[in-house]
Amino acid sequence: MKTKQQFIKICPKCGSIDLPIRTNFAEILAPTPEKCNKCGYSGLFPEIDINEIENFQKNIKKLNNY
Numbered sequence: 001m002k003t004k005q006q007f008i009k010i011c012p013k014c015g016s017i018d019l020p021i022r023t024n025f026a027e028i029l030a031p032t033p034e035k036c037n038k039c040g041y042s043g044l045f046p047e048i049d050i051n052e053i054e055n056f057q058k059n060i061k062k063l064n065n066y
Contacts, residue, residue, distance in 0.1 A: 006050040007050065008048065010045060012043075012044075013039050013060075016039065017053065019045060
């Protein structure tokens with residue numbers, strides 16, 4: 001049986017998954033910019049496969065060191 005992929009939003013600046021959860025119906029319909037709770041980045045957050053979080057975070061650290 002094939003397992004269903006699970007996706008999660010991740011901060012493209014620091015790699016954190018600590019993002020605010022939208023619970024208000026109005027926010028879902030007319031979203032405001034999201035903001036990372038760790039680094040304060042505000043903008044678009046890509047959704048990645050939950051199994052790729054560690055790999056994504058390693059790549060972010062490599063990019064930020066240059």
